Amino acid sequence: MLAVYLESRTMKENNPAVQFITISADSAGQRIDNFLRTHLKGVPKSLIYRIVRKGEVRINKKRIKPEYKLQDGDVMRIPPIRQSESEDAPISVGLDKVAALTEAILYEDEHLLILNKPSGTAVHGGSGLSFGVIEALRALRPDARFLELVHRLDRDTSGVLLVAKKRSALRSLHEQLRMKGMQKDYLALVRGQWQSHTKSVSAPLVKNILASGERIVRVGSDGKPSETRFKVEERFDIATLIKASPVTGRTHQIRVHAQYAGHPIAFDDRYGESEFDQQLRGSGLGRLFLHAAALTFTHPDSGDTLRIEAPLDNQLRHCLLWLRAGHKG
Structure with missing residues (x-):
């Protein structure tokens, strides 16, 4: 290949x-x-x-x-295998995935590049042995002097991903993240009827690393303070489409807070519920229904307020159409 x-x-x-x-x-x-x-x-x-x-x-x-x-x-x-240890070992990146990222660019100027990251693609290649967004971008732009992720998305989460093309832009955007000056809005499909009065979940989160190396996050009194704001966008017979806006940026925060509220996200293989997934079997959904739909921030050079929106992929759109047609699983 x-x-x-x-x-x-x-x-x-x-x-x-x-x-x-x-x-x-x-x-x-x-x-x-x-x-x-x-x-x-x-x-x-x-x-x-x-x-x-x-x-x-x-x-x-x-x-x-x-x-x-x-x-x-x-x-x-x-043990950890650093690419610097493996000297001349190349990393193979499929051309089809590189091409898909080219089509996924939502916005670009001399300071920023913003993608609609596909579900199933990691932002980083992990230990240097697998494909990731940043590796593909560097392959696409071999002459680029600087390309760094501003933030991260889980592998199975799709949507807006911000990349800095200058170190000054990265510093500015990281400062906005630290000062909570960047607004992130996600769309998630959750089980059952989300109660309208539940507009925020504040529950401390603890990150655990299992023997397998898998990261699992749980709510615990000894965890880091974490808050997510929720708003109902659309209701269906068996599910609710919600907007989730994290105030803090903990690992798996939206997924765990949704589960903690009693409404796990569809097709979440770590915090979800198989019975709910089964109810959606006719929708064609086979991925986590969590999508970074919009990002609002201050441009690091012009000072303008930018709001970048990422459209849902075909699988998520089809699932919503199926639910709107009144299917109950």
Whole structure:
């Protein structure tokens, strides 16, 4: 398949994390070195053997040899793999995804680039081994001297994503975020009838990292103060379309606050409800119904107030049309 290759220098700013993988029956019987060569695509074979030899890869907390054969249920620890360690290892970015991002540009000038990020695309490539928005933008604009994310969106959340093209713009926009001068409005489809009097949810959030490396957020008295404002946009028999405007910017904040209020978001694989998802099976929806619909902020150079809106994708629009037609699941 045709691909664009990004040199390792574009990835040096990543902050990779330890990975924990539980081996399934399908992978049992493989030599660990062969498994890692498949799992860590783009990483030189010499680096894979080095991290195994040095004991940085562990099985069930124990050192193993490169010829070790994986067993069903083994828990594998893989150390952070920085792109700078893998020297000349290229990162493959599909041309179809790069082209899709070109079509997703909502606004651009010499200071800013604003995208309607597709659902399912990460903003960063994680440990440097997978496709992300910022890597694709750098592939699209190899001569750009500066391209940095101003904020983030979850992988499965679509919508307005702001990228700075100058360091001065990044500083200005980060200051607006710190001073709560940037208005973010999301659309979410939640279970049941959201009560109109619930206009705000203030619940402290605690972030936990599971052994698998997955991030899970919960409400807890020992958490960080968090607030989300909600407004009903449209009601249906089995669901409510709400506007969610986060006052603070915690991980998974809208998703957890909606669940805490008793109205989980449709097709949320971490905080959702399978019965609600089943009720929507005829709508064609197969992704998290959370969309960053609008962003309002002060332009870092002109001082003008900008409001950028991102249209819903076809899947979200079709789901709403299905609900408006009176379907009840």
